[in-house]
Amino acid sequence: MNEVRWDANQIPELRGKVALVTGANSGLGWHIALQLATHGAHVIMACRDNTKAIQAANAIRSSVPDARISQVPLDLSSLASVRACAKRVINDQSRLDLLINNAGVMFLPYERTDDGFDIHMASNHLGHFLLTGLLLERLERTDGARVVTTSSGFARFGRLPTDNLHGNERTSSFHAYSNSKLANLAFSCELARRLEKGGSRVISLAAHPGYAATNLQFGAANKMRSPIKAGVRRLAMRVSNAVLAQHARMGALSALYAATASRAANGEYIGPDGWMEQRGYPTRARIPEKASDGRRAAEFWALSERSADVRY
Numbered sequence: 001m002n003e004v005r006w007d008a009n010q011i012p013e014l015r016g017k018v019a020l021v022t023g024a025n026s027g028l029g030w031h032i033a034l035q036l037a038t039h040g041a042h043v044i045m046a047c048r049d050n051t052k053a054i055q056a057a058n059a060i061r062s063s064v065p066d067a068r069i070s071q072v073p074l075d076l077s078s079l080a081s082v083r084a085c086a087k088r089v090i091n092d093q094s095r096l097d098l099l100i101n102n103a104g105v106m107f108l109p110y111e112r113t114d115d116g117f118d119i120h121m122a123s124n125h126l127g128h129f130l131l132t133g134l135l136l137e138r139l140e141r142t143d144g145a146r147v148v149t150t151s152s153g154f155a156r157f158g159r160l161p162t163d164n165l166h167g168n169e170r171t172s173s174f175h176a177y178s179n180s181k182l183a184n185l186a187f188s189c190e191l192a193r194r195l196e197k198g199g200s201r202v203i204s205l206a207a208h209p210g211y212a213a214t215n216l217q218f219g220a221a222n223k224m225r226s227p228i229k230a231g232v233r234r235l236a237m238r239v240s241n242a243v244l245a246q247h248a249r250m251g252a253l254s255a256l257y258a259a260t261a262s263r264a265a266n267g268e269y270i271g272p273d274g275w276m277e278q279r280g281y282p283t284r285a286r287i288p289e290k291a292s293d294g295r296r297a298a299e300f301w302a303l304s305e306r307s308a309d310v311r312y
C-alpha cells in the first residue's frame with residue numbers, strides 16, 4: 001500500500017471541514033488536532049478538563065496562529081456528559097466531516113463509573129459508541145465524512161464481554177484495557193458493515209499508533225497509593241518510552257491517514273509499517289479474527305446499545 005511513505009505533508013487542504021477529536025489535549029490527540037488545524041480544519045477539542053484543553057489549544061495556536069479551534073467538555077466515562085457534548089455539537093455545527101474517537105485510559109485499577117460500567121470499557125468504548133450514534137446524523141449530512149476509532153495492538157489479547165459491561169475486580173487491568181481496545185476495533189468494523197449495508201456515504205476506519213510516548217503510560221502510576229511503587233512505575237515507563245517508543249507525532253499518523261488519505265477505505269485498520277506494527281509509517285494493519293467476526297460484533301453492538309440506551 002505505501003510504496004511512497006505517507007506523512008503529514010500529504011494531508012489535503014481541509015479548509016471548511018469540521019473535525020471533532022476526543023482527548024485532544026494530550027499525546028496522540030493533540031498531534032492529530034495540530035495537523036488537522038495546520039491543514040485548515042476547524043478542530044473541536046473534546047476534553048474532560050477545560051484548563052488542559054485551553055492550554056493545549058494555545059499550544060497549537062503558537063505554531064498555527066490562524067488555527068480554527070474550539071472546545072467542548074466531554075467526559076467519556078459519563079453517558080450524561082457524552083449526551084451533553086453531542087447536543088452542543090449538533091447545536092453549534094451544521095456539518096461534521098471527521099469524528100476521531102481517540103481518548104483513552106490504560107491499566108487503571110478496577111473502578112466502576114457512576115453509570116455502573118468498568119472504567120476502561122466506559123471511557124474507551126461505550127462513551128465513543130454513544131457519541132458516534134448521537135453524531136451520526138451530522139456525519140450523514142456531510143459529504144465524505146469519516147469516523148476513525150483508535151484501537152491498539154493489545155486488542156489481540158482482549159475478549160468481548162457477552163452479558164454486561166460492568167467488568168469485575170478479578171479481571172486484571174491488562175485484560176480490562178485489552179477488552180476495551182478489542183471493543184474499539186470490533187465496533188469500528190461493525191460500523192463499517194452497517195454503514196455500507198445502509199448505503200451511507202460515511203465511512204468507518206480504525207487506527208492504532210504502535211507504541212508512542214505519551215501520557216497514557218503514566219495513568220496507572222497516578223492512581224497508585226504507594227508513592228514508592230508509583231515512582232518505580234513512572235521511572236520504568238520513562239525509560240521504556242525513551243528507548244522503545246516512537247514520538248507521538250509519528251504515532252498520530254495512523255489516525256491522520258485514516259481520517260484524510262484518499263486511498264483509505266471503509267472498514268480498514270491502519271497502523272505503523274515497522275517491526276510488529278510498533279513504529280513507522282501508516283499501512284494497513286492486520287485485524288484479529290475476534291474483531292472481524294460479524295456475528296460476535298453484532299451481539300456486542302446490541303449489548304452496547306442496551307448499555308448506553310441508544311439505537312443506531
Ligand SMILES: NC(=O)c1ccc[n+]([C@@H]2O[C@H](COP(=O)([O-])OP(=O)(O)OC[C@H]3O[C@@H](n4cnc5c(N)ncnc54)[C@H](OP(=O)(O)O)[C@@H]3O)[C@@H](O)[C@H]2O)c1
Nearest residue numbers: 023026027028075076077102103104152211212214215216
Ligand atoms: N500511546 C500508545 O502507545 C498507544 C498505543 C495503542 C493505543 N493507544 C491509544 O491511543 C489513544 C490516545 O492515547 P495517548 O497515548 O495519546 O494517551 P494520553 O496522552 O494519555 O491521552 C489520552 C487522552 O484521553 C483523555 N481521556 C482519558 N479519559 C477520558 C475521559 N473519560 N473523557 C474524556 N477524555 C478522556 C485524556 O484526558 P486527560 O489529559 O484529562 O487525562 C487525554 O486527553 C488511546 O485510545 C490509547 O488507548 C495509545
